[in-house]
Amino acid sequence: MKNDVIKLSATYTKMIFRSWFQYKVDAILRSLAVFMREATSIIVIYFTLTKFDSINGWNIYEMLLLFSLVYMTYGILIIFFTGLRDFGHTVRDGSFDRYILRPRGLLFQLIFANADWFAAVGHGGLGILLFVISAAKLGVVWTPLRVLYYVFAIIGGVLIQGAIFLFLATLNIYLLETNMLKEVFYWNMRKFSGYPMSIFHKAIQFVMTFIVPFAFVNYFPAQFILRKDDMAAYSEIFMYIAPFVGIVLYMLAYLFWRFSIKYYKSSGN
Amino acid sequence: MVICNSVIKFVLKNIDLHIPKGKVVGVIGASSSGKTTFLKLLAGLLQPESGEIYVNRCNPLGKNIATLRETAALFAKVPVFDEKENIRDYFNKIPIVYGLKKSDFDDRLRSVSEALDFEKYMDLKVTDLSFGMRRRAELGTIFCRDAKLYLIDEPCLGLDQNGKEAFYEIVRKCQREGSTVIIASHNMEDIKNVADRIILLNEGQVVFYGDIEELHKRFIPMDECFVQYEGRLPDLSDLEIEQYRIDNDKIQIRYNSNHVTSKEVIEHILSCTKIKSVHIKQEDLSESIKTAKAISENG
Incomplete structure (x- = not known):
C-alpha cells in the first residue's frame, strides 16, 4: 500500500507534466509570467526604498530576506496545497463527491491531483534568487545550525500557510463563498509580511503573531540571523519556536478538516 | 448486498x-x-x-x-x-x-x-x-x-x-x-x-x-387490447371489462388485468369470431408514479 501511494503520486505528477508539456511554450511562459509578475512588485519596492535608507532600521537587503522567505515557502506551498487553495470550486461543482467515492485519502487526492508545478518554479525561483542576493549582500555566515534552522523554518512556513489554506478550505464546507476571507486572512497578511512587522499597528502585529501567524513564516526566522533592534518588542522564544508553529497549526487544521468531513456527509451540502 | x-x-x-x-x-x-x-x-x-x-x-x-x-x-x-x-x-x-x-x-x-x-x-x-x-x-x-x-x-x-x-x-x-x-x-x-x-x-x-x-398488478392494472377481427361482431357482454370501442373491424378493449387476463379476453373473442391481428398494450410504467402519488394524496 505504501509503495502504491508513491506510485500513484508519481502518476498524478507525471500526468500534470505531460498535459502541460503538450503546450511547451505555454508552460514556460507560465513560469516566466509568474516570475516576472512577482519580480516587478519587488523591483518597485526596491526603487522606493532607495529613497529611504531603511524602514524601522531594516535596509533593503534585509527586507529582501523577508520577501525571499515568502516566495520560497509559497513556491513549495503551491506544489502541495493548490488543491486546497481552490477547494471552494471543488465543493461547489460537486467534484468533491468524486474524491469521496475513491478508495484513497481525500487530502492525498486533493494535493497530488492539483499540484501547480509551473507557478511553483516561478515563485520558488524568485524566492531562491532573492535569498541568495540578500544573504550575499548581508554577508551571512552559514553555520550548520543556521542552515538546519532555515530548512525547518521553510518547512514550518509552508505548513503555516498550508494550515491557513486547509482551514479556509474546510470553511467551504459550511459557507458557500470563502474567497473574501481568503483575501483578508491570507493575501493581505501575505502582503503585510513583506515588511518588518514592527512598523504596523499593534493590532496587526497581534493578528500576525497569534491569529494568522505569518510572522513565523518570515519575520521571526529572519530575526534569527539579523537580530534587529525591533526584536526587543517580542519574546526571544518566538524565534526558536518558529519552525514548530507550522506543525501544531497544521495538526489543528487537520482535526478541523476531519470533523468537517463528517458534517459534510450529514448535511449533504 | x-x-x-x-x-x-x-x-x-x-x-x-x-x-x-x-x-x-x-x-x-x-x-x-x-x-x-x-x-x-x-x-x-x-x-x-x-x-x-x-x-x-x-x-x-x-x-x-x-x-x-x-x-x-x-x-x-x-x-x-x-x-x-x-x-x-x-x-x-x-x-x-x-x-x-x-x-x-x-x-x-x-x-x-x-x-x-x-x-x-x-x-x-x-x-x-x-x-x-x-x-x-x-x-x-x-x-x-x-x-x-x-x-x-x-x-x-x-x-x-x-x-x-x-x-x-x-x-x-x-x-x-x-x-x-x-x-x-x-x-x-x-x-x-x-x-x-x-x-x-x-x-x-x-x-x-x-x-x-x-x-x-398493484399500480397500473389497466391493460388495453386491440383486436382486428373478421366476421361477426364478438359478444363482449360476458367479459369483465371497463370499456370497449368498436371501429369498423377493430375493437379496442380496456380491462383491469387483476379481474380478467389478456388470455381470457383473446380466448373469448376467438370463440365468437376470427381474429386477424392482436396487440396488447400495458400501461406505461410512469403511470405507476402518478398512481402512487394519487393514492397518497387521497389517503
Missing part, C-alpha cells in the same frame, strides 16, 4: 429494504422523491439521520477501502472528468487508484469502450466531446471496473438509441457476472429494459418494491 434498516435522511422516511446480490434494481419516482438521496446513501456520500445501511456487510460511510473498491457509482451532478486532462489519462489512473491488475483492467476497458463506442475519442479532452459521447465515456468509467455494486443515477441522459442498447447489454453482462446494479431514472424505458426489480418512491417512502409484473 444492500440492507437498509429504517433509514431516514432528508426526504426519505423509514426505508426498509433488502436487495440481494445479482439483482438489477430500478429506482423510480417523481422528481424530489428521494432517488438520488437513496443512491448517495448507498455510496457513502451521505450519512443517514437514523437507521443503518449495509453494503456488502459494511457501512458505506466508513472509508472502507474494500467497499469503495467494490462499488462503482455515477451521479448525474458529479463531474467525472477533469477539464485539463484527456479521456485516456483519466482511464490510465483508474487501475492505480483502485489497485487493479493492469492487464485485467485493459481487457475490460477494451471491451467496454468497444461496446459503448468511445474508443476513438480517448485522446480528446472532455470539453471537446458532445454530451452523448461524454455520457458514454462516463458510463465507461464505472463499467471498466469489475465492481460488485454499480450505482447509476440517470444513466441514459443524452444517450442515443445505440448508446442505450449498449448500456442495457453491459448491465445484463454485469448481472451475469454476479454484480448488483441499482439504477435511478426518470426514463421508464431504461428501467423496463434492464431492471428485474423496481423500487417505487413517493415523497420519500417506498410504496412498492418488487418485480415489474407485480408493479403492474
Whole structure:
C-alpha cells in the first residue's frame, strides 16, 4: 500500500507534466509570467526604498530576506496545497463527491491531483534568487545550525500557510463563498509580511503573531540571523519556536478538516 | 448486498429494504422523491439521520477501502472528468487508484469502450466531446471496473438509441457476472429494459418494491387490447371489462388485468369470431408514479 501511494503520486505528477508539456511554450511562459509578475512588485519596492535608507532600521537587503522567505515557502506551498487553495470550486461543482467515492485519502487526492508545478518554479525561483542576493549582500555566515534552522523554518512556513489554506478550505464546507476571507486572512497578511512587522499597528502585529501567524513564516526566522533592534518588542522564544508553529497549526487544521468531513456527509451540502 | 434498516435522511422516511446480490434494481419516482438521496446513501456520500445501511456487510460511510473498491457509482451532478486532462489519462489512473491488475483492467476497458463506442475519442479532452459521447465515456468509467455494486443515477441522459442498447447489454453482462446494479431514472424505458426489480418512491417512502409484473398488478392494472377481427361482431357482454370501442373491424378493449387476463379476453373473442391481428398494450410504467402519488394524496 505504501509503495502504491508513491506510485500513484508519481502518476498524478507525471500526468500534470505531460498535459502541460503538450503546450511547451505555454508552460514556460507560465513560469516566466509568474516570475516576472512577482519580480516587478519587488523591483518597485526596491526603487522606493532607495529613497529611504531603511524602514524601522531594516535596509533593503534585509527586507529582501523577508520577501525571499515568502516566495520560497509559497513556491513549495503551491506544489502541495493548490488543491486546497481552490477547494471552494471543488465543493461547489460537486467534484468533491468524486474524491469521496475513491478508495484513497481525500487530502492525498486533493494535493497530488492539483499540484501547480509551473507557478511553483516561478515563485520558488524568485524566492531562491532573492535569498541568495540578500544573504550575499548581508554577508551571512552559514553555520550548520543556521542552515538546519532555515530548512525547518521553510518547512514550518509552508505548513503555516498550508494550515491557513486547509482551514479556509474546510470553511467551504459550511459557507458557500470563502474567497473574501481568503483575501483578508491570507493575501493581505501575505502582503503585510513583506515588511518588518514592527512598523504596523499593534493590532496587526497581534493578528500576525497569534491569529494568522505569518510572522513565523518570515519575520521571526529572519530575526534569527539579523537580530534587529525591533526584536526587543517580542519574546526571544518566538524565534526558536518558529519552525514548530507550522506543525501544531497544521495538526489543528487537520482535526478541523476531519470533523468537517463528517458534517459534510450529514448535511449533504 | 444492500440492507437498509429504517433509514431516514432528508426526504426519505423509514426505508426498509433488502436487495440481494445479482439483482438489477430500478429506482423510480417523481422528481424530489428521494432517488438520488437513496443512491448517495448507498455510496457513502451521505450519512443517514437514523437507521443503518449495509453494503456488502459494511457501512458505506466508513472509508472502507474494500467497499469503495467494490462499488462503482455515477451521479448525474458529479463531474467525472477533469477539464485539463484527456479521456485516456483519466482511464490510465483508474487501475492505480483502485489497485487493479493492469492487464485485467485493459481487457475490460477494451471491451467496454468497444461496446459503448468511445474508443476513438480517448485522446480528446472532455470539453471537446458532445454530451452523448461524454455520457458514454462516463458510463465507461464505472463499467471498466469489475465492481460488485454499480450505482447509476440517470444513466441514459443524452444517450442515443445505440448508446442505450449498449448500456442495457453491459448491465445484463454485469448481472451475469454476479454484480448488483441499482439504477435511478426518470426514463421508464431504461428501467423496463434492464431492471428485474423496481423500487417505487413517493415523497420519500417506498410504496412498492418488487418485480415489474407485480408493479403492474398493484399500480397500473389497466391493460388495453386491440383486436382486428373478421366476421361477426364478438359478444363482449360476458367479459369483465371497463370499456370497449368498436371501429369498423377493430375493437379496442380496456380491462383491469387483476379481474380478467389478456388470455381470457383473446380466448373469448376467438370463440365468437376470427381474429386477424392482436396487440396488447400495458400501461406505461410512469403511470405507476402518478398512481402512487394519487393514492397518497387521497389517503
